[in-house]
Amino acid sequence: MSTPYAKLPAWADYGLIPVINLAVAFVVAGFVVMLVGENPFRAAVILVEGAFGKGQGIAFTLFYATTFIFSGLSVAVAAHCGLFNIGGEGQGYIAGLGIGIVCLAFDSVLPWWLTFPIAIIAAAAMGALWALIPAYLQAKRGSHIVITTIMFNFIAASVMVYALVGFLKPPSSMAPQTRTFLDGAQLPKLNWVIELFGAKIRSAPLNISFLLALVMAFLVWLLIWRTRLGYEMRTYGHSPKAARYAGISETRIIIIAMMISGALAGMMALNPTMGDQHNVALDFVSGAGFVGIAVALMGRLHPVGIVLAAILFGMLYQGGAELAFEMPAISRDMIVIIQGLVILFAGALEHMFRPYVQALFASISPRSVGIEAAKGKGA
Amino acid sequence: MAQAAIELIGINKSFGAVRANRDINLEIVRGTIHGIVGENGAGKSTLMSILYGFYQADSGEIRVGGKPASIKTPNDAIALGIGMVHQHFMLVDNFTVLENVILGAESDALLTKSIAKARSELERLEREYGLEVDPDAIIEELPVGLQQRVEILKALYRGAEILILDEPTGVLTPAEADHLFRILKQLKEQGKTVVLITHKLREIMAITDTVSVMRQGTMVATRETRKTTVEELAELMVGRRVLLRVEKGEAEAGGVKLAVKNLTVKDSRGVTMVDDISFDIRAGEIVGIAGVAGNGQSELLEAISGIRRAVSGSVMLDGKPIDLTGAADPGELRDRGLAHVPEDRHHVGLVLAFEENENSILGYHDDPRYLKGPFLDIDAIRNDARDKITKYDIRPADCRLKTANFSGGNQQKIVLAREMEQDPGVLIVGQPTRGVDVGAIEFIHKRLIAMRDQGKAVLVVSVELDEIRSLSDRILVMFAGRIVGERGPEATEGELGLLMAGVEQREAAE
Numbered sequence: 001m002s003t004p005y006a007k008l009p010a011w012a013d014y015g016l017i018p019v020i021n022l023a024v025a026f027v028v029a030g031f032v033v034m035l036v037g038e039n040p041f042r043a044a045v046i047l048v049e050g051a052f053g054k055g056q057g058i059a060f061t062l063f064y065a066t067t068f069i070f071s072g073l074s075v076a077v078a079a080h081c082g083l084f085n086i087g088g089e090g091q092g093y094i095a096g097l098g099i100g101i102v103c104l105a106f107d108s109v110l111p112w113w114l115t116f117p118i119a120i121i122a123a124a125a126m127g128a129l130w131a132l133i134p135a136y137l138q139a140k141r142g143s144h145i146v147i148t149t150i151m152f153n154f155i156a157a158s159v160m161v162y163a164l165v166g167f168l169k170p171p172s173s174m175a176p177q178t179r180t181f182l183d184g185a186q187l188p189k190l191n192w193v194i195e196l197f198g199a200k201i202r203s204a205p206l207n208i209s210f211l212l213a214l215v216m217a218f219l220v221w222l223l224i225w226r227t228r229l230g231y232e233m234r235t236y237g238h239s240p241k242a243a244r245y246a247g248i249s250e251t252r253i254i255i256i257a258m259m260i261s262g263a264l265a266g267m268m269a270l271n272p273t274m275g276d277q278h279n280v281a282l283d284f285v286s287g288a289g290f291v292g293i294a295v296a297l298m299g300r301l302h303p304v305g306i307v308l309a310a311i312l313f314g315m316l317y318q319g320g321a322e323l324a325f326e327m328p329a330i331s332r333d334m335i336v337i338i339q340g341l342v343i344l345f346a347g348a349l350e351h352m353f354r355p356y357v358q359a360l361f362a363s364i365s366p367r368s369v370g371i372e373a374a375k376g377k378g379a
Numbered sequence: 380m381a382q383a384a385i386e387l388i389g390i391n392k393s394f395g396a397v398r399a400n401r402d403i404n405l406e407i408v409r410g411t412i413h414g415i416v417g418e419n420g421a422g423k424s425t426l427m428s429i430l431y432g433f434y435q436a437d438s439g440e441i442r443v444g445g446k447p448a449s450i451k452t453p454n455d456a457i458a459l460g461i462g463m464v465h466q467h468f469m470l471v472d473n474f475t476v477l478e479n480v481i482l483g484a485e486s487d488a489l490l491t492k493s494i495a496k497a498r499s500e501l502e503r504l505e506r507e508y509g510l511e512v513d514p515d516a517i518i519e520e521l522p523v524g525l526q527q528r529v530e531i532l533k534a535l536y537r538g539a540e541i542l543i544l545d546e547p548t549g550v551l552t553p554a555e556a557d558h559l560f561r562i563l564k565q566l567k568e569q570g571k572t573v574v575l576i577t578h579k580l581r582e583i584m585a586i587t588d589t590v591s592v593m594r595q596g597t598m599v600a601t602r603e604t605r606k607t608t609v610e611e612l613a614e615l616m617v618g619r620r621v622l623l624r625v626e627k628g629e630a631e632a633g634g635v636k637l638a639v640k641n642l643t644v645k646d647s648r649g650v651t652m653v654d655d656i657s658f659d660i661r662a663g664e665i666v667g668i669a670g671v672a673g674n675g676q677s678e679l680l681e682a683i684s685g686i687r688r689a690v691s692g693s694v695m696l697d698g699k700p701i702d703l704t705g706a707a708d709p710g711e712l713r714d715r716g717l718a719h720v721p722e723d724r725h726h727v728g729l730v731l732a733f734e735e736n737e738n739s740i741l742g743y744h745d746d747p748r749y750l751k752g753p754f755l756d757i758d759a760i761r762n763d764a765r766d767k768i769t770k771y772d773i774r775p776a777d778c779r780l781k782t783a784n785f786s787g788g789n790q791q792k793i794v795l796a797r798e799m800e801q802d803p804g805v806l807i808v809g810q811p812t813r814g815v816d817v818g819a820i821e822f823i824h825k826r827l828i829a830m831r832d833q834g835k836a837v838l839v840v841s842v843e844l845d846e847i848r849s850l851s852d853r854i855l856v857m858f859a860g861r862i863v864g865e866r867g868p869e870a871t872e873g874e875l876g877l878l879m880a881g882v883e884q885r886e887a888a889e
Contacts, residue, residue, distance in 0.1 A: 227753050231737070231744055238730045244686055245719070245727045246742040247710020 008358055014300060018346060020353050021298075022312075025345035029338040036329045043323060043330065050322025051315035055199020057322070059191050059206040063276065065307075065314030066206075069213035070268030071292025072299060072306040073220045074127075074261045079301050080224050081257035082237035087134060087149025088265035089289025090156030091127040095266030097160065098122030099273050100168050100178050100280040107185035115185045119274060120212070120267060127266020128259040130156060135258030139251040145258070153289075164282055177281035187275045207275035209267075213310075216264060217303040223260070233257050265289060298346040309346075316342065383445065384409040384541050384572040385430065385461075390439035392425055399425040401596045403439070407541075407589075412563060412573040414583040414604070417593030418616055418816035423576050426593070427543050431463045432456045443541075462534025466546040468526050472519040476512050476529050477501065480536050497536065504535050508565050523673075524555035531562070541572040548582060552671045553844065553876035560586045578817070580609045581845075592616055617818050625824040628832070630852040633662035635695075636836035637683075637717075637805050642692030642703070644675070644682045652678035654860035655692075660805065660836040665827065667851030668840040671879050675860035676840045677722055680809045683838075684719035685709040686727075697804060713742055718798035720791075722809030722840070728794040731783040735773075736764035738782050739797050767796040772822070788819030795826060806830055807838040812846060824850060844872055844879075 008017075030040035051061045071088045078085035085091075102122045106115045134148035164176040173179070187207040195201055224230040236243035236253045243250065272284045291313055298312070299305030320335035345352070383406045390403040400422045407413045417423045428434045430441065432450040441448050443459045450456050456463070470479050481490070481497045501514050510528050518526060527547060534542055544563075548556040563573050563586060575587060583590050584604060591601040592615040600615050637660045644653035652675040660666045670676050681687035682703055683694065689703040696715055701707050709719070721727040729738050740749050740760055749760050764778035771792045773785070782790060791812070798806065811827065812820040827850060831837050841847050847854055848868060856864045856878040864878045 222754075226755055226757070228744055228750060228755060229753065231740075231755060234733070235730055235741065238732045239726050241723070241727045242730050242741065245684075245709055245721060246744065247685075247708050247713065249708070 008354075008361060012357065012361065014302070014305065017350075017354060017357060018298060018300075018305075020357070021345045021350065022342065024353070025338075025342045028345070029341045032334070032337055032341075033330065036334065038327050038329050043327060046323050046326050047319035048315070049319075050326075051319035055191075055194045055197075055201045056204055057318055058199065059194055059201050059204030060318040060321075061311065061314040062190075062210055063204060063206040063271070063314070064317040065310040066210040066213045066271045066275075067268045067288045068291055068295045068310035068313050069217060069307055070264055070271070071289050072295030072310055073213075073216055073292075073303065074264035074268070074289075075292045075296035076299070076301040076303070076306060077220060077224070077233075077264060078257055078261035079296060080230070080237045081233040081253060082240065083135075083138070083254065083257060083261070084146050085131065085149055085258060085261045085265075086146060086290070086293060087131060087152050087262070088268070088292045089285055089287065090149070090153035091130045091262045091265035092268045092285045092289050093153075093160055093283075094130045094156040095123040095126040095269040096273055096280045096284060097163055097168075098126035098266070099269055100163070103181045103185035103274065103280075104168070104178060107182040110184050112184055112186060112188065116187065116208075116270075116274070119185070119270060123266040123269050124263035125266070127262040127264070127269075129262070131258040131262025131265070132255065135255045138258075139254040157283075161282065164280070168280065175281075178279045181274065181278040185274055186278050187270070205276035207271065209271040209275050212267070212270070214307070216267065217307050220264070221303040229256065265292070268292075294343040294346070297350065298342075312342075313339070382409045383407065384443070385574075386440075386442040386445075387426070387430070388440040388442070390426065390429060390441075391437045392422075392429060392434060393437055398596050400429070400436070403593075403598050405591060405598060405601070407572060407574060409444075409572050410567060410570050411588040412567055412575060412586055414575045414577065414587035414590040415593060416576075416578060416580065416583055416590060416612060416616060418578070418818070421593040421616070422596040423593050424545065427463070427545065427574070427576060430456065431461060431543065457537050457539070460538055460540035461543065462537060462539025462541070463543045464527065464530040464534060464545065464547060466549065468530055470518050470526060470529060473517060475515050475517055476521075476532075477514040479518060479529055480514075480533050482533075484537060500536055501532060504532055507569060508535070508562055510535075510562060522555075523550045524552070524558065527551070527559065528562070539571070541574065542566065543574045543576070545576045546578070547575070548577070548579065549842075550672055552880050553872065554880050556582070580612050583612065584609060594618060613817060617816075619818075625821070625828060625849055627828045630664045630831065631834075632664040632852070633834060635659045636662050636697060637838070638695040639683065640693045640695075642679070642682060642694065643690045644678045644687060645690050646678060651690075652860050653682065653689075656857075656860075656862055658855055658862060660838055662804075662836050663831055663834045664852040665831050665837040665839055665850050667847035667854045668838070668857055669844055669847045669854055669875055669879060670840075670842070670857035672842045674857045674879075676842075676857055677809070679857070680719070680722065680807060680840055683807060684717065684721070685712045686721075709742065710745065713801070713803075716804035718801055718803035718806050720794050720798050720806070720808040720811065722813070724790055724794050729782050729790060731781070733782055734779050735768070735782055735785070735793060736761045736778040738793055739764040739767055739778070741797065743797070743801060767793075767800055770800075771796040771826075786816070787814040788816045791815050791823065792819065795823060799826065799830060803835065805836045805838070807840075809840045810843075811839060811841060812843065813841075820846075844875060848872070848875070 033040040033043045051057050071092065074088045075085060099119050099122060102119045103115060106118060130152060134145050134152055137143040137148050138145045168178045169176060170179045187209055190206045190208060190210055191201045191204055224234065232248045232253055235246055236248055240250065268288060273280050277284065295306055295309045295313055299309040316339050323330055324332050324335055385407040387403055387405040390400050392400040403426060415423050425434065429436045432453045432455050435451065441450060448459055471482065477494060477497055480501065481493045485493045487493055498514055505511050510532055512525055512528050547559060551559060566573055577583060587604045589601060590604050592599050592612060594616060640657045642653055642656045643651060646652045656679065668676055678687060682689040685703065685707045686709055691704060694701045694703050696717055701712065725731060730741065749756055761778050768776045768778060773789050773792045811823050815823065827837055839850055851868055854866045854868065854870060855862050856875060858879060858881040866875065
């Protein structure tokens with residue numbers, strides 16, 4: 001028996017349902033804020049103003065969003081091929097190794113616009129390589145990609161500790177991080193764009209890798225929906241049997257999809273290292289790889305949705321930091337709870353309200369759900 | 380005096396904008412076998428689901444034994460003495476028959492009492508209705524016919540007076556189906572009421588007392604079976620006259636297109652499913668493979684189309700060998716002119732989440748016609764899809780619609796259009812009309828015969844014996860992985876049925 005749900009128009013599917021999910025997440029978060037004795041409305045105002053109120057806040061929001069766009073795209077590419085890559089964290093982290101080596105080698109001799117492309121390639125290559133091994137094990141040995149990519153997160157963390165207390169660290173330093181990159185490996189800021197609109201920015205790390213993220217979002221769209229490779233990936237993602245029938249090699253498609261996914265995860269390392277801290281430090285990814293899973297799910301695996309979801313999470317990060325500062329009762333952990341609620345409602349419970357919305361649509365205007373004839377309910 | 384076991388009065392049910400049942404009135408007389416026929420999507424299953432408590436009617440009344448009844452869950456239905464045997468069995472494969480029968484009706488924690496009670500009850504049911512099954516057998520070790528019997532036992536054990544069977548013969552051999560019908564007749568004699576949902580009109584004629592026909596959510600007619608004909612029922616179902624048997628000329632078989640020699644295929648568990656099979660298909664003929672589902676036909680199709688690796692054997696396509704034991708993949712076979720309409724269109728032949736036009740290139744997405752460099756040529760793909768939609772009368776005629784939203788018959792046409800329009804030399808088709816409504820069956824059969832008349836070699840595998848007999852120029856019967864006989868299209872159903880059941884040729888001749 002097929003599900004008797006009517007189909008929704010696209011705007012409701014991609015716009016209304018995420019908004020409802022988000023609203024519910026905020027209502028529940030509001031109750032949590034009330035529990036700790038603060039005014040939820042004032043908290044909401046601080047959160048939103050902190051994220052979008054001033055130029056400074058906007059720049060920070062977009063800075064955080066940059067990393068999330070990369071990690072969200074990474075998850076989405078793999079997901080379109082039916083693979084759950086939760087190794088973005090490790091792939092992004094290990095990419096820091098490539099970036100560190102490239103930047104330390106070239107920052108004194110090349111201008112940033114030459115170092116940047118080399119670093120992009122190095123980051124993508126390291127990320128892709130880190131995804132290649134789990135991909136190969138999945139394709140050839142049937143080792144589950146979820147398990148292997150998790151394990152590779154730990155391996156990446158250990159490798160990075162080894163590198164950062166070893167050869168990447170300047171000999172005299174006590175801190176497990178590289179020396180500060182010179183101008184040749186510092187990405188130009190984009191704050192002036194926001195200042196064009198009249199906002200004032202003291203200092204914010206928003207940089208040119210934001211534009212790279214947008215370009216990648218477009219390229220991912222092109223890849224998934226407009227190329228033969230994307231077609232093959234989607235076929236395999238929806239139905240491995242249909243892919244076999246269509247003559248698509250399972251091994252090849254798994255490995256390619258995972259390497260692209262890993263490359264995108266690797267690129268997220270550019271933003272915090274070359275764009276912000278100007279070094280490679282211990283644990284610089286700090287969970288952005290995992291946030292990418294929520295971003296990708298909330299963005300319905302579509303690049304446009306991912307960009308929007310990434311900005312939302314950027315807002316939660318930036319506004320949350322402001323909130324923790326303004327309201328002492330709300331600690332950083334509270335912010336994590338709020339983020340968790342958003343992930344819960346937008347990601348895990350994505351379909352919770354769908355049946356009700358569909359029933360509503362069907363009752364308001366049967367034609368809008370666009371069904372022509374009875375189908376699939378037969379014996 | 381005839382008394383109504385069930386009365387449905389003015390039942391309406393909509394799913395969104397779809398009116399699956401409108402204003403249905405139906406009276407089922409106690410102690411009869413009542414057939415309900417209709418095309419896919421006509422609303423038969425919905426109606427029975429309402430009766431069994433899976434769905435609630437939007438409006439209307441159900442009366443059981445003359446009293447208004449409220450059926451909100453299957454448990455309510457069971458309490459009212461309504462039992463259902465589903466098309467896909469609801470059995471726990473690694474439980475015994477006895478354990479399955481008491482499942483959901485257990486009364487004590489250690490089950491000792493339940494089991495003892497069930498055992499004596501089963502013995503009584505077996506005696507009364509001829510439903511012999513070993514109560515201690517494990518379900519997965521039983522043939523489908525017996526599994527179905529367990530489903531019937533489950534319903535009777537729960538005190539069913541009214542038994543609903545949804546497409547019960549789809550998985551049975553003709554002999555098993557006959558046995559089922561004998562059981563149903565026995566149930567009727569004992570005063571039980573049987574509702575039989577099917578699309579096989581012959582079964583309706585053979586066993587029912589009364590038949591109701593549904594079309595597009597409405598009940599179009601109820602007839603006494605004695606006073607109607609197959610032709611009349613088919614016409615009522617479809618709403619127009621239908622050719623039940625395709626007309627075709629003599630085959631003009633040419634040279635051998637596909638030669639299969641000593642092919643052996645194992646399934647994923649390592650069990651030999653195709654055992655040393657050899658046959659030829661010539662240009663301009665349709666070869667049909669008959670057999671009960673699960674006798675190796677699926678594995679044979681998968682091996683010939685390159686989806687599943689063969690263990691040994693050789694296959695020649697147009698006189699040139701294909702290495703099915705290793706290198707060959709479906710893409711290469713397609714390039715060499717072998718097209719394949721797979722049995723399972725939902726998971727293999729189509730990607731249901733894709734738009735129609737995306738499915739119309741599945742497997743041919745490497746074709747330069749559909750590409751601009753590494754990019755898909757969206758315009759070319761959509762135009763091509765629109766052409767096929769027109770040519771194969773695929774409805775709705777919207778190449779951007781999600782494939783899952785097409786009916787079974789139209790989905791099958793999407794696959795057929797894709798494979799036939801590539802002008803292949805050899806076409807292999809698995810279950811050409813499974814889950815396809817009567818009107819589309821006629822269309823598909825005509826197309827297959829047109830392919831044959833153009834000099835193509837066509838291999839058809841079907842569990843529908845009627846289909847095999849009406850399409851094929853030669854019939855091969857598969858049993859337990861072997862070809863146990865070859866017959867002409869004039870072979871009788873009984874003769875083929877015996878072969879399908881594995882009865883040796885010599886015995887069959889006696």
